[in-house]
Amino acid sequence: MPDHIDRPDVGAAVRGAARDATRETTASEAAREAARDWSGETLRDALGLASEWTVDYRRRVEERPVLPDIAPGDVRRALAKAPPRAPEPFERVLADFDEHIVSGLTHWNHPGFLAYFSSSTRAPSIAAELLVAAVGVNAMLWRTSPAATEVERTAVDWLRQAVGLPDTFSGLIFDTASTSTFTALLAARERAGDGVRDDGLPGGPPLAVYTSEQSHSSVEKSAIAAGLGRRSVRRIETDAAFRMRPEALEAAIAADLERGIRPAMVCATIGTTSTASVDPVPALAAIAERTGVWLHVDAAYAGPAAMAPEQRAHFRGWEAADSIVLNPHKWLGTSLDCSVLLYRDVAPFRASLALTPTYLESEDDETNLMDIGLALGRRFRGLKLWMLFRCVGTDGLAETMRQHIAMSEAAAARLVEGGAFELAAPVSFSTVCFRAPREGDAAGEERLNREILARVNAGGRSFLSHTELDGRYTVRLSVGSVHTEERHLDEALDALHRAAADLSPGEPG
Ligand SMILES: *Cc1c(COP(=O)(O)O)cnc(C)c1O
Numbered sequence: 001m002p003d004h005i006d007r008p009d010v011g012a013a014v015r016g017a018a019r020d021a022t023r024e025t026t027a028s029e030a031a032r033e034a035a036r037d038w039s040g041e042t043l044r045d046a047l048g049l050a051s052e053w054t055v056d057y058r059r060r061v062e063e064r065p066v067l068p069d070i071a072p073g074d075v076r077r078a079l080a081k082a083p084p085r086a087p088e089p090f091e092r093v094l095a096d097f098d099e100h101i102v103s104g105l106t107h108w109n110h111p112g113f114l115a116y117f118s119s120s121t122r123a124p125s126i127a128a129e130l131l132v133a134a135v136g137v138n139a140m141l142w143r144t145s146p147a148a149t150e151v152e153r154t155a156v157d158w159l160r161q162a163v164g165l166p167d168t169f170s171g172l173i174f175d176t177a178s179t180s181t182f183t184a185l186l187a188a189r190e191r192a193g194d195g196v197r198d199d200g201l202p203g204g205p206p207l208a209v210y211t212s213e214q215s216h217s218s219v220e221k222s223a224i225a226a227g228l229g230r231r232s233v234r235r236i237e238t239d240a241a242f243r244m245r246p247e248a249l250e251a252a253i254a255a256d257l258e259r260g261i262r263p264a265m266v267c268a269t270i271g272t273t274s275t276a277s278v279d280p281v282p283a284l285a286a287i288a289e290r291t292g293v294w295l296h297v298d299a300a301y302a303g304p305a306a307m308a309p310e311q312r313a314h315f316r317g318w319e320a321a322d323s324i325v326l327n328p329h330k331w332l333g334t335s336l337d338c339s340v341l342l343y344r345d346v347a348p349f350r351a352s353l354a355l356t357p358t359y360l361e362s363e364d365d366e367t368n369l370m371d372i373g374l375a376l377g378r379r380f381r382g383l384k385l386w387m388l389f390r391c392v393g394t395d396g397l398a399e400t401m402r403q404h405i406a407m408s409e410a411a412a413a414r415l416v417e418g419g420a421f422e423l424a425a426p427v428s429f430s431t432v433c434f435r436a437p438r439e440g441d442a443a444g445e446e447r448l449n450r451e452i453l454a455r456v457n458a459g460g461r462s463f464l465s466h467t468e469l470d471g472r473y474t475v476r477l478s479v480g481s482v483h484t485e486e487r488h489l490d491e492a493l494d495a496l497h498r499a500a501a502d503l504s505p506g507e508p509g
Helices: 010-038 041-063 074-078 090-104 123-135 146-162 177-192 217-225 246-258 281-291 303-307 309-315 328-332 347-353 382-416 442-458 486-503
Strands: 170-174 207-212 233-236 262-269 294-298 323-326 339-343 431-435 465-469 472-478
Touching: 010 041, 041 090, 041 123, 074 090, 123 382, 146 170, 146 303, 146 339, 146 382, 170 177, 177 207, 177 217, 177 262, 177 294, 177 323, 177 339, 177 347, 207 217, 207 246, 217 233, 233 246, 246 262, 246 281, 262 281, 281 294, 303 309, 303 323, 303 328, 303 382, 309 382, 328 339, 328 382, 382 431, 382 472, 382 486, 442 465, 442 472, 442 486
Parallel strands: 207 233, 207 262, 262 294, 294 323
Antiparallel strands: 170 339, 323 339, 431 472, 465 472
């Protein structure tokens, strides 16, 4: 019969399958064994190695360059192209982590990290993260992990008390301030729009968002993501100290109302991204109240500083906000990610996003945090904040920020002494903006300051960043790491003065 020619070789296929089955048996046995093994002594050994590594890393991070000296692609080239089929011992994996990965990190826990809003992980938060991974819960509903929801509520309430906000505020924890602000905008959009939740935006009136020209890009990004469009964001002008001008806000709202545009949200900032300036919240709150517009306060960086009583004056009026965001993962010392959103009324949040399919129905709907955000699955983020409060205490947390503020003020004084540098903005909280000035030579000034910054950062001992103020290139230094001491600032200042002197011979400095 001719068909036997085309018939597949069944025998070979069976033999092949048998071979595969043997291989699979060995592989699955190995997997079972690895799982068994990792549940006992191997896990204990691995955690021991990881904890030793962690303690040593923190003790000696200063010996590493704060910025890695690598080119794009270097780390990937050092890693295997494909995943291993067989398990490898943890020691070897950890060695590769140390050799190829940690050497390619920018060390946020380095005491010389003074860039952006510097932050660091306080030790209790590291232990908490381990415990979070150990229990591995998903707190999407209260009942999927009751204590996770309640610890989160408690930790958020402790923070609220610590920063002196009234108990009319409650809240929850998101990953980042970007998400917190976005979620607040969704609630504000629901309150301002005509049934956006059900009908979407196109049918309703156009909406607008008001924030200063110094506010964080996350406000604009939130407007993009919320469907309002970038052009809906009014960047309100600021005064000489980079604070939103209330009269400009009032005029912008009036102009929009006249054109049939509905104001959805005013976002004030306490601690702006470039200079840490503080918007005049009481005046802005009065305007928001008069016009019925949602007031959101972005205090992502500076918010925790309200724990220090002598800093409270900067936060005057924020209790009038509809929502406030503070990031414990910035200055307070929890590991990334931990952004607290506080609100006075949960109803608009639920109105914008709560949606419960049958398979998630439960009897505890009031406490289901999934109703107040986009994400269903929720990490147990409350634990590290709660443990941080327990293990450090509010006095210790406030004192660290107080020291950072004192260090940055001292640094500012040392910077201007000698005349090589001038301040580009008032020192605010722990943030200093400055430049080596070249009056009347904008291009030369930018080149000089870029070069100073590049030299200091290339030294590996300090890492500073830059911004632009009044159209001028500006160097920025922000103290926020629990590891930073005076001597680290001295080092950074010496490097800055050295670079300035080398690059401008004959100039004072
Ligand atoms: C850091 C910061 C943000 C953004 O924070 P993420 O948590 O990274 O999204 C927003 N606003 C201000 C004022 C900030 O300092």
